[in-house]
Amino acid sequence: MELREAIGRRRSIRFLLPHRPVEPEKIQRMLEAARIASHWGNVQSLRAVVVFRDSAPPEVRDAITAPIAGYQIRLAPVVIVWYLETAAIDEQADRLRELVKGGALGFGEEKEKALEEQLIPIFQSIGDKLKEPGLSEVDCGQGIAQATLMAFEQGLGTCCLGSPNTDEIRQRLGLPDSCRILVLQTVGYPAESPEAGGQRPRQPFEKLFHMNGYGNPFPRSETVVEELRSDQLLQDPMPLPWREAELAYLKRALGIKGHGLL
Numbered sequence: 310m311e312l313r314e315a316i317g318r319r320r321s322i323r324f325l326l327p328h329r330p331v332e333p334e335k336i337q338r339m340l341e342a343a344r345i346a347s348h349w350g351n352v353q354s355l356r357a358v359v360v361f362r363d364s365a366p367p368e369v370r371d372a373i374t375a376p377i378a379g380y381q382i383r384l385a386p387v388v389i390v391w392y393l394e395t396a397a398i399d400e401q402a403d404r405l406r407e408l409v410k411g412g413a414l415g416f417g418e419e420k421e422k423a424l425e426e427q428l429i430p431i432f433q434s435i436g437d438k439l440k441e442p443g444l445s446e447v448d449c450g451q452g453i454a455q456a457t458l459m460a461f462e463q464g465l466g467t468c469c470l471g472s473p474n475t476d477e478i479r480q481r482l483g484l485p486d487s488c489r490i491l492v493l494q495t496v497g498y499p500a501e502s503p504e505a506g507g508q509r510p511r512q513p514f515e516k517l518f519h520m521n522g523y524g525n526p527f528p529r530s531e532t533v534v535e536e537l538r539s540d541q542l543l544q545d546p547m548p549l550p551w552r553e554a555e556l557a558y559l560k561r562a563l564g565i566k567g568h569g570l571l
């Protein structure tokens with residue numbers, strides 16, 4: 310699948326085949342894609358514990374819950390618990406040294422002296438601030454996004470789920486206090502059609518993106534829109550005409566009770 314089509318096809322897939330396991334190799338490819346994502350200072354704070362429903366200890370499985378459309382956890386053969394290791398920021402000086410030594414950052418013979426005497430002390434003076442929620446979460450999101458596209462490229466479906474239960478999940482997984490759980494990501498083979506009901510609504514392009522200052526919408530070229538439509542990056546919006554019938558079928562087939570919102 311081309312990158313453009315993978316971006317266009319990416320949807321939250323909430324209906325997974327509960328009986329079809331996911332090959333660990335496919336999960337590894339997702340993790341490899343996450344590992345090479347950008348991170349400020351090359352700190353690499355994104356980490357994960359992959360929970361396979363069939364082999365995880367019951368105390369781990371039972372702790373992994375999500376309140377919104379929570380049936381998804383029951384259906385998912387795999388849940389990736391993505392977390393941020395704030396202690397990675399303590400090793401940032403070494404990550405900078407690697408960048409400078411390898412030629413990714415800085416020029417000439419003075420660069421190492423400037424790194425040790427200027428750049429590293431700047432970062433060290435704001436180390437605690439950098440551990441607060443913010444920039445590192447952005448970078449973790451980039452890694453999770455790359456993993457998600459890799460999942461789609463391999464025919465898998467995923468959905469990110471927020472959980473209020475993160476302290477308990479952290480304890481049951483044995484993660485140190487320095488870790489912040491970011492999101493649970495279900496992974497499995499889709500039980501629903503690839504369109505998953507169609508592209509979810511998005512706010513108008515011009516409302517979201519500006520040029521040279523707030524309030525001046527970034528001009529949206531119809532030619533580009535047409536090109537991206539033909540490359541499948543832009544797909545038909547929801548609801549597709551047969552979605553309600555598909556939902557009724559999925560609810561029955563997967564034994565989902567009630568309205569499915571909780």
Ligand SMILES: Cc1cc2nc3c(=O)[nH]c(=O)nc-3n(C[C@H](O)[C@H](O)[C@H](O)COP(=O)(O)O)c2cc1C
Pocket residue numbers: 319320321322323375376377378468469470471472492509
């Ligand atoms: C960080 C994050 C947390 C989310 N949490 C939930 C959740 O708890 N339950 C759920 O059903 N969907 C959750 N979603 C999925 C969003 O509802 C979904 O991305 C949004 O409706 C847009 O749909 P799409 O991903 O198919 O484009 C989450 C998505 C993200 C990125």
